[in-house]
Amino acid sequence: MSRIAVINPNLSAGFTKKVGDQAQRIVAAQTGIIALNPQFGPDSIEGYYDEAFASVGLLSVIRDLEAAPEQLTDPVGGYVVACFDDTGVDAARCLTTAPVMGLCEAALRMAAAVASRFAIVTPMPVSVRPLEHLVSKYGAASQCVVRAAGVRTLDFEGANAAVAYDALKKQAELCLRNDYAEAIVLGCAGMTDIADRLHAELGVPVIDGVSAAVKMIEAMAMLGLRTSKAGAYAKPPGKSYHGIFADFAPQP
Known part of the structure; x- marks a missing residue:
C-alpha cells in the first residue's frame, strides 16, 4: 500500500x-x-x-x-x-x-450515510457562509445546517482548549434540539482529537472530517x-x- x-x-x-x-x-x-x-x-x-x-x-x-x-x-x-x-x-x-x-466533502458523504439530518459546528461565524456554499456544492443543503461555536480555530490548542470544547458542545446541543440534527459534523481539522469524547457525551454520531x-x-x-x-x-x-x-x- x-x-x-x-x-x-x-x-x-x-x-x-x-x-x-x-x-x-x-x-x-x-x-x-x-x-x-x-x-x-x-x-x-x-x-x-x-x-x-x-x-x-x-x-x-x-x-x-x-x-x-x-x-x-x-x-x-x-x-x-x-x-x-x-x-x-x-x-x-x-x-x-x-x-x-x-474534510468537508468526506464528512458530508459519511454523515449522510448515518443520519438524515445533521449539523456542521465550526469555530467562527466568518466560516459559516463559506461552509454553506460547500454544503450546497456537495448536494447536502436539504440535510445540513452550519452553526458557529464562537471561538477561534487556534483556541482548540493550548490553554483555551477546555473553553473551546465547552462552546462547541453547547452549540452542538442547540443543533440537536433546535435544528433537529441527528448527527454532528466537526467543522475544523483541529477538532479531530475530541470526536470520541463528544460522541460519548452527546449520544449521537459525531463525524470528524480528518478521519x-x-x-x-x-x-x-x-x-x-x-x-x-x-x-x-x-x-x-x-x-x-x-x-x-x-x-x-x-x-x-
Whole structure:
C-alpha cells in the first residue's frame, strides 16, 4: 500500500501533528502516513481571505511531492487536504492523478450515510457562509445546517482548549434540539482529537472530517481509483506566470 499525504494548509505545527497522529491511528497497518504543512501561508484558515493564500501553500506541497517521488520510500497514493474549507482541493486535483479529498466533502458523504439530518459546528461565524456554499456544492443543503461555536480555530490548542470544547458542545446541543440534527459534523481539522469524547457525551454520531477523509482516500487508493484527466481536472495548459507566482507556471 502506498502512503497517504495529509496536508494541513496552514502553518500551525500543532494542528499538523494532531491530524497526522489521528490519521496514523485509524489507517490499516500497511498504510503509511506523511503529515506536513506548507512553508508559507496563514497560521489558521478562517474565511475566504485566509483560504485564498493558504491554497497556494497547499499546491506548493503537492507540486514538490509530485516532482520528486523518488525521495519517498513509497509513492503517494492519495492526498487529504486537512482543512474543513476544502482549501484548494479542486486545484490540487489538477496537479496529480492520485485521489484528493477535503474534510468537508468526506464528512458530508459519511454523515449522510448515518443520519438524515445533521449539523456542521465550526469555530467562527466568518466560516459559516463559506461552509454553506460547500454544503450546497456537495448536494447536502436539504440535510445540513452550519452553526458557529464562537471561538477561534487556534483556541482548540493550548490553554483555551477546555473553553473551546465547552462552546462547541453547547452549540452542538442547540443543533440537536433546535435544528433537529441527528448527527454532528466537526467543522475544523483541529477538532479531530475530541470526536470520541463528544460522541460519548452527546449520544449521537459525531463525524470528524480528518478521519472521514483519510479512510475514504485509503479506500480509493486500495481500489486503484485515480483522478480523471478527461475534463475539469485535466493537467493545466502550459503558460507563463509572473512575479511571485512565476515558479507555479504549469509546464507544457
